[in-house]
Amino acid sequence: MRNLSLSTLGPLAALILLVILGAWLNENFYSAGNITNVLARSAFIGMIAVGMTFVITSGGLDLSVGSMAAFIAGMMILAMNAMLPRLGVGIPLVLAGMGVALGVGLLAGLGNGLLITRARIEPFIVTLGTMGIFRSLVTWIADGGTLSLDFGTREFYRPVYYGGLFGIAWPIIVFAIIAVLGEVAMRHTRFGRYCEAIGSNDKVARYSAVKVERVQLWTYVILGLLVGLATILYVPRLGSASGSTGLLWELEAIAAVIIGGTALKGGYGRVWGTVVGVLILSLIDNILNLADLVSPYLNGAIQGVIIVLAVVLQRGKSSAEGR
Amino acid sequence: MTAILALHDIRKSFGPIEILHGIDFALHPGEVHALIGENGAGKSTIMKILGGFLAASSGQVLFEGKPATYRSGAEAEAQGIVVIHQEFNLAADLTVSQNIWLGREMGGWLLDHKAMRVATQALLDQLECRVSPDARIRDLPVSDRQMVEIAKALSRNARVLIMDEPSAVLTGHEVEVLFRQIDRLRAQGVALLYTSHRLDEVAHLADRVTVLRDGAVVRQAMRGEMTEDGMATAMVGRDLKDIFPPRRSDFGPVVLEVRDFAVPPLVSGIGFALRKGEVLGISGLVGSGRTELAEGLVGLRRHSGTVLRNGAETTIRSVAGAAEQGLAYLTEDRKERGLLLAKTLRENLTLSTLDRFGSPLVSREAEEKALTQAISDFDIRAPKRDMAVGNLSGGNQQKVLLAKTMLAQPEVIIIDEPTRGIDIGTKSQIYHFIDRLAREGRSVIVISSDMPEILGLSDRVLVMRQGRMAGVLDGAEITETAVVRLVMGTTEKAIENA
Structure with a gap:
């Protein structure tokens, strides 16, 4: 890569610093258990954040992903419980549940996307609305309580979160695949190039024969699918869903995208940066929990400082580009 | 003093x-x-x-x-x-x-x-x-x-x-x-x-x-x-006698014919035929509907009427559709509609023809090759290859826009204000590019407010006034007085040869 500047490397440097700091503060930091823990927890937000990178790069925003995850989890659990008598505990039941999750995610993303591209409503407004709708629906379906997966199904489904391949947990593997695919898509495909073009000036894109609405619609659909995928991996962790599932995930995902160097106003996206951003956020959380230096209650404050710092660094970069 | x-x-x-x-x-x-x-x-x-x-x-x-x-x-x-x-x-x-x-x-x-x-x-x-x-x-x-x-x-x-x-x-x-x-x-x-x-x-x-x-x-x-x-x-620093290329003479068959074309509510009653190898100038005041007509033709605006491409009726609903028909439009608004100012030359050049640069993965190598070709074909003077287009001078930006449009190999090119805000040396270059396109057998529509440009480039001139055709001038009829008369509406010339 050319043009490696301080601001490009900033997030990476911060990540390395955090790893060193973590190791210095607690010898358990490098244990396989802890690393797996950090990465697996990053995976859900991570997959969503990769999708969010495309939405933001093309000039959009999606505030509904956290609520959407809760809604998908609720629908998935309801569907699996309902299908249990017919299919019995086994792989078909789990596959059917996964199908439901992806289907609901696709429809939710399509809904957001159509309202934004066809009805031409601001993405902020649309997804602020659907954010409330999804969360309210899941709370209503659960009657204010919790939707739980049948006990037997839960035991069978557990390995999807806790199991893995060659000692690497499934969520980590899936996240890694999504991250690589996302990076390639952003950097080396027409879709990624079009996202950047639309985000930097949608008029120019339209005059250049880019199907602006279609590309934007796809970003929301892909994000919906990724939320579905994240939910598939998240449900076996607790086996339940409630009105507070996925709370504030949208903010963590957006924060990760911004820390990673993607411009909030669109036009410039960096998937690998988003991955680094997600890791930074979960490392801060992890280190605060491991070390008793600072109260874990201050986690949000420290993440807030990091976000603001990242944006200040970005501004330094863009003014240098303008010269 | x-x-x-x-x-x-x-x-x-x-x-x-x-x-x-x-x-x-x-x-x-x-x-x-x-x-x-x-x-x-x-x-x-x-x-x-x-x-x-x-x-x-x-x-x-x-x-x-x-x-x-x-x-x-x-x-x-x-x-x-x-x-x-x-x-x-x-x-x-x-x-x-x-x-x-x-x-x-x-x-x-x-x-x-x-x-x-x-x-x-x-x-x-x-x-x-x-x-x-x-x-x-x-x-x-x-x-x-x-x-x-x-x-x-x-x-x-x-x-x-x-x-x-x-x-x-x-x-x-x-x-x-x-x-x-x-x-x-x-x-x-x-x-x-x-x-x-x-x-x-x-x-x-x-x-x-x-x-x-x-x-x-x-x-x-x-x-x-x-x-x-x-x-x-x-x-x-040199003599500019030949700022305009010499006139062409032999034209081929009609490649684009437009009948009773309208872009409501601004433009109506437009009809003309464009021949292979011809340059058709469109003159008129700012606001006379010239740009709207062009944007209607390439599907950027809702329109009605009949469009015949090489004799066959066609409907164009989007820029992509226009490109399939071999039609391209170069906007007058370079900075807001034509180019991504913050992006590099390469990204701008290939944006509208990215599907020709490999699928599913875009070949960086092919893009760089196209850029090298464009830089030499259109004499783009960029201090650095990977610089943002916004940092180029207006003339070089226009050349990048031309190069980008020509990558699609269009047969009919509509150029809106080809030389607005461009110095006289680059202007002459762009006139010669336009001439070269016509000699290669393409057809060009030039929309311009610049009178010498309309007079110097066009084989025929269509004048618009208040969204309608004020008249068409051919060959020797193309004089400054004739065009200005039609622009201002002092005499109505019968619409012929249209």
Whole structure:
């Protein structure tokens, strides 16, 4: 890569610093258990954040992903419980549940996307609305309580979160695949190039024969699918869903995208940066929990400082580009 | 008469490159001083130094005979040095009145909206501009925005007024009004700096002309000492007899025919036929529906009527659809509709034809090859290959836009204002590109407000007035008087040969 500047490397440097700091503060930091823990927890937000990178790069925003995850989890659990008598505990039941999750995610993303591209409503407004709708629906379906997966199904489904391949947990593997695919898509495909073009000036894109609405619609659909995928991996962790599932995930995902160097106003996206951003956020959380230096209650404050710092660094970069 | 603002032996370097080499230049009260030169000759830099937006690397800026003390555009303005920028400095969401008084609002704790509106109205009346003081800038056409920018400058009680191509986007009548205002200011003893690519304006307006080439003053003359030809020659450093290519003669069959075409509600009743290898000029005032017609043809606007491509009826609903039919449109608005200013040459070049550069993965190698080809084919002068297009000069941006459009190999090319804001040397190059396209057997529609351009390039001229066809002129009928008559509507020529 050319043009490696301080601001490009900033997030990476911060990540390395955090790893060193973590190791210095607690010898358990490098244990396989802890690393797996950090990465697996990053995976859900991570997959969503990769999708969010495309939405933001093309000039959009999606505030509904956290609520959407809760809604998908609720629908998935309801569907699996309902299908249990017919299919019995086994792989078909789990596959059917996964199908439901992806289907609901696709429809939710399509809904957001159509309202934004066809009805031409601001993405902020649309997804602020659907954010409330999804969360309210899941709370209503659960009657204010919790939707739980049948006990037997839960035991069978557990390995999807806790199991893995060659000692690497499934969520980590899936996240890694999504991250690589996302990076390639952003950097080396027409879709990624079009996202950047639309985000930097949608008029120019339209005059250049880019199907602006279609590309934007796809970003929301892909994000919906990724939320579905994240939910598939998240449900076996607790086996339940409630009105507070996925709370504030949208903010963590957006924060990760911004820390990673993607411009909030669109036009410039960096998937690998988003991955680094997600890791930074979960490392801060992890280190605060491991070390008793600072109260874990201050986690949000420290993440807030990091976000603001990242944006200040970005501004330094863009003014240098303008010269 | 002593100079109010003067530059003495000014040098300016960006990094290791010196772009102004010892400029001596003075503005006198009650005088219009025209500064002319090709794009990149250093006009903008000189204006920025005069206006306080840029500091010189060495040399002196003298204001009223003493070294100037202002350090920023705002400080210069406080001392009476006002700049009208080429890129508008207007807040799009504020009203005309709010923009004019921005930063100098009338009233105390509470704004005196009424006083500001009345003062704005007075300024606009002076300019014969019919815009409402409460109109939002966003809703105004470019020419009205320019008038607002001029009104804003007039409200500043300037002693020195620096105008960077104010007439580039104005119509004939608006230019006249502008000239009257300039005359009035000159009579009041204001020192004016005027730049324009239209040399006839310069000859008409300027008391003194300074010609700039490659960052140095090559000639200075008083009114009447230099002809338009003389100015052009001095700017380019060579004779410009063959600025326009010779006329072509043999045309092929009709490749595009349009019948009863309309773009509601602006354009209606358009019909013409374009032959292979032909250049059709479209003339008319700004606002006569020329751009809307073009945008309708390529599917950017809803339209009705019949379009025949090589004799077969077709419907074009999008730019992509137009491209499939071999039709391409080059927008007049390079910066907002044509190019992604923050992106590199490569990304801009391939944007509309990215599907030809590999699927599913885009081949960087193929893109770089295309860029190398485009740079040599269109003589794009970029200091760095991977620079942002926004940092190129206007002429080079236009060449990138041309190269981008031509990558799709269109057979019918509609070029809207091919040379707006471009220096005369690059203009000539672009005319020859257009000629080359026609000789290669493509057909070109040129939309232009530049009269010599329409006369010099077109095999036929279609004139539009108020959204309708005012007439079509062919071959020897194409004279300046004939075109102007149709543009202004003084005589109606029967629509024939259409």
